[in-house]
Amino acid sequence: MNAEKLSITLPADMAQMIRRQVDSGSYSSNSEVxxxxxxxxxxxxxxxxxxxxTVRAKLNEAGDDPRRIADEELGRHFDERLAEAEKYRKP
Incomplete structure (x- = not known):
């Protein structure tokens, strides 16, 4: 493996989290974490x-489609997509 040594600065909580992972045996070194x-x-x-x-392809496909969607149907579509995305949103 071709490797390069870097020096980084992390907030104390992140550094502690890394050390805990190494101390617990989950990882063999800070670098591995x-x-x-x-x-x-x-x-x-x-x-x-x-x-x-995928979104870009769908937009291009929709732009090439001669059919037009009513504003209400379009709004409903995006409301459904937003509701679906909110299920996976990280707190």
């Missing part, structure tokens, strides 16, 4: 990009 967190962050960003690509 950070690498795992970075992998999760990368996965989340990739998922977000996929969702955005």
């Amino acid at each position: 950070i690498r795992d967190a970075m992998r999760l962050w990368q996965d989340r960003r990739a998922e977000r990009e996929q969702r955005l690509d």
Whole structure:
């Protein structure tokens, strides 16, 4: 593995959380905790990009569709999507 050493500064609560994970034996080092967190962050960003690509494709498809949707139907559609998204919203 090609590696590069970085020096980072974290808030005390985050540093303590990392140390607790190492002390508990869940991870063998602070670096391992950070690498795992970075992998999760990368996965989340990739998922977000996929969702955005899907939305963009749907918007392009809708723009090319000659049918028109009534304002009320469109409002209902987005209200339903918002309600669905709120179920997964993080506190």
